[in-house]
Amino acid sequence: MNEKSARILAAVFLLGGLAALGISWRLGQADAVILHARMPEAGGWTPADLTVAAGQPLRLRLTSDDVMHGFAIGQSDQPAVDVEPGKVTNLTVIFDKPGTYTFYCTRWCGPNHWRMRGAIIVTGERVEQPVTPPLYAQLGLDIDARREAQTIPAGKPSTQRSAEIFAQFLLPSAQSYLSPGYYRSRSPEQVWQDLRDDPHWVHYSDLQLWDAVAYIWQANTTPEALAEARSLYARNCAACHGESGGGDGVFIGGQVQVQGEAHGFPPGYETVLPTDFTDPRHLLAVSPAHLQGKIIRGGMGTGMPMWGVIFTEEQTWALVSYLYTFQFEEVP
Ligand code: HEC
Ligand SMILES: [Cu+2]
Structure with missing residues (x-):
C-alpha cells in the first residue's frame, strides 16, 4: 500500500469515528x-x-x-x-x-x-548460552601460516572413477576415514598420506588414493549443501575469488588499489591477492577447519572479509565443501 492510499484509509477511519486507529497509524510512521x-x-x-x-x-x-x-x-x-x-x-x-x-x-x-x-x-533478557569456539580454534590451528602441499595428484581426483576403491569404504577398517571429525581436521594431503601409510590401501595407486580422498570429501557434503554454497559463492565471493575460483574476480583491480590506502599506506602497498582455489598446492594443503576459520574470521587486514557474522555455521561448512569443488571432480 502506498502512502497516499494509507492516508486516505486513515482519514476514512477517522471519519467513521475510529480516531484511535488513525493515531496509532501515525505513531507507526513516526x-x-x-x-x-x-x-x-x-x-x-x-x-x-x-x-x-x-x-x-x-x-x-x-x-x-x-x-x-x-x-x-x-x-x-x-x-x-x-x-x-x-x-x-x-x-x-x-x-x-x-x-x-x-x-x-x-x-x-x-x-x-x-x-x-x-x-x-x-x-532484552539474555539467556546465557555456552559458546563453542570454531573448530580451528579448538584445534589450535594457525590459519595465517602459509601452507604448501608437497604431494599433489597427477590429475583431478574423481569420485566417479573406480567402484573398487569405494567398496573399500564399506569395510569397517575404512569407516573412521569418513567421519566428520576426521575429515574436517585434516587437509586432503594429510588424508592422502594417512591412506598411503595404511596397510589396507597398499595395493592402490597414488591417483586411486586421491580418488578416495575425493570420496571422503563427497561423503561429508550433500548436493543440496553444494547447490546452496554455489549461489552464496556467486553472490559473495566470486567478485574477488573469481567465478571459477582462480583468484581473478572482477573487483580485484579496484581492490588491490584500495587495500593499501585503507591501512594508511600509499595505493598498491601491502596488497594481498585473493587465494587461488584452483591451485592444488594451496587448497590440498589446507583442512576444512582452516578454510572455515578463514571464512568466519576473515583475513585480518588482507581484504578477505569476515563472514562469521553473516552466515550460519551450516552455510560456512557448505562453502568449505564448495571450495574443494575447484580441486575434486564434481558430483554429477
Ligand atoms: C573483497 C575481496 C574478497 C571477498 C569478497 C572474499 N574474499 Fe576470500 N580472500 C580474499 C583475499 C585477499 C584473501 C587472501 C588473504 C588471506 O588469506 O587472508 C582471501 C582468502 C580466503 C580464504 C583463505 C584461503 C586459505 O587457504 O587461507 C578463504 C577460505 C576465502 N578467502 C574464502 C572466501 C569466501 C567463501 C568468500 C565469500 C563468502 C570470500 N572469500 C570472499 C578476498 C576476498
Ligand atoms: Cu552497497
Whole structure:
C-alpha cells in the first residue's frame, strides 16, 4: 500500500469515528527509522547502529543516496531487499532473541562494497548460552601460516572413477576415514598420506588414493549443501575469488588499489591477492577447519572479509565443501 492510499484509509477511519486507529497509524510512521545507504567511501549506512527490543517491530524506511544497494541481515531468514536511489523501501523486522546482528549490503556497489555493514543491537533478557569456539580454534590451528602441499595428484581426483576403491569404504577398517571429525581436521594431503601409510590401501595407486580422498570429501557434503554454497559463492565471493575460483574476480583491480590506502599506506602497498582455489598446492594443503576459520574470521587486514557474522555455521561448512569443488571432480 502506498502512502497516499494509507492516508486516505486513515482519514476514512477517522471519519467513521475510529480516531484511535488513525493515531496509532501515525505513531507507526513516526517511529520508523530512515536508513540511508551510500557507497562505503561516502559513509556507508546512516545510521550504522540501530537498537530495538526483542519482540518489538523494527520499522525501516530504506533509501539510497547514490547507486543501487541491497539490504540483508546476517544469520537470518529475512530475504534481501533492494535499496534504490530516490525510492523508499519499507521493511519491518522482529527479532526474538537479544544480541547483535549484522546488516549488510547485497549489491556490488563498488570495490569496497563488502565494507558496507552495520549493526542492529537487540536488547532484552539474555539467556546465557555456552559458546563453542570454531573448530580451528579448538584445534589450535594457525590459519595465517602459509601452507604448501608437497604431494599433489597427477590429475583431478574423481569420485566417479573406480567402484573398487569405494567398496573399500564399506569395510569397517575404512569407516573412521569418513567421519566428520576426521575429515574436517585434516587437509586432503594429510588424508592422502594417512591412506598411503595404511596397510589396507597398499595395493592402490597414488591417483586411486586421491580418488578416495575425493570420496571422503563427497561423503561429508550433500548436493543440496553444494547447490546452496554455489549461489552464496556467486553472490559473495566470486567478485574477488573469481567465478571459477582462480583468484581473478572482477573487483580485484579496484581492490588491490584500495587495500593499501585503507591501512594508511600509499595505493598498491601491502596488497594481498585473493587465494587461488584452483591451485592444488594451496587448497590440498589446507583442512576444512582452516578454510572455515578463514571464512568466519576473515583475513585480518588482507581484504578477505569476515563472514562469521553473516552466515550460519551450516552455510560456512557448505562453502568449505564448495571450495574443494575447484580441486575434486564434481558430483554429477
Ligand atoms: C573483497 C575481496 C574478497 C571477498 C569478497 C572474499 N574474499 Fe576470500 N580472500 C580474499 C583475499 C585477499 C584473501 C587472501 C588473504 C588471506 O588469506 O587472508 C582471501 C582468502 C580466503 C580464504 C583463505 C584461503 C586459505 O587457504 O587461507 C578463504 C577460505 C576465502 N578467502 C574464502 C572466501 C569466501 C567463501 C568468500 C565469500 C563468502 C570470500 N572469500 C570472499 C578476498 C576476498
Ligand atoms: Cu552497497
